[in-house]
Amino acid sequence: MSNQHAPVAWVTGAGRGIGRAVSLRLAADGFTVAINDVDAETLDAVRQSIHSAGGRALPVPGDISDEDTVRRIVAYIVGELGSLDVLVANAGVIHIGSFLDTTLEDFDRVININVRGVFVCGREAGRQMIAQGRGKIINASSIGGRRGGSDQLAYSASKFAVIGITQSMAKELAPYGITVNAYCPGIVDTRMWDHIDTVRSEAMGREKGAALQAMVKTISLGRQEQPEDVANLVSFLASPDSNYITGQAINVCGGIHMQ
Secondary structure (H helix, E strand, O other), X not given: OOOOOOOEEEEOOOOOHHHHHHHHHHHHOOOEEEEOOOOHHHHHHHHHHHHHOOOEEEEOOOOOOXXXXXXXXXXXXXXXXXXXXXXXXXOOOOOOOOHHHOOHHHXXXXXXXXXXXXXXXXXXXXXXXXXXXXXXXXXXXXXHHXXXXXXXXXXXXXXXXXXXXXXXXXXXXXHHOOEEEEEEEOOEOOHHHHHHHHHHHXXXXXXXXXXXXXXXXXXXXXXOEOHHHHHHHHHHHOOHHXXXXXXXXXXXXXXXXXX
16 A cells, blocks of 8 residues: 555445445545446535545546546546555446346346446556556455346346456456455345345235345344445455455355355
């Protein structure tokens, strides 16, 4: 980490949910946080929350599945803040529905954000981190990347891919002292899981909340995951305490999936 200024973390999908919690936590940990999302309004709310707590945030709106946009974002972050010490490639989307009814447009949308976005952000951040001689890349996978789901083929495929990307990046960047890891959340109290519950409950012919209630019963620790539960793990992976950990996909799911 730089000795001349606060370490810099770039969080994608920072406008809400897990990304918002991660951004707030890293700011509290002493990072200057470059917060990215396609929704500029949510970014401004996160920026205000970080500043109110005494931290520093730099909004960098843009679509992380677009190569030129990612290059501009990295150049802007380094130009404004002096380095890029941590990337949290958190941005993600989901499609819920039978794979038989999933269109190519549905599939491509998920892959473009969840896989292409992780690849392009990691590649551009990796180049910068090699140049500066340090860095950590932290990618968002899921327990959906541990086992397929009957109504989430594109999402599961994308999250399995993130684990492979993480391992490959870790191998290639290890000689430069750069670590690459992934986190695998479970049933998190976010807008995404609210959408999943809506679709699944309707498919069950039940009222909204029924599917979520059934899923929460599968959690060994007995409660739904909060975004802060994920942020706690990301905080560790972004810190020097994780310097000897690389190429790992770590479950943070309350014991739904165990290895």
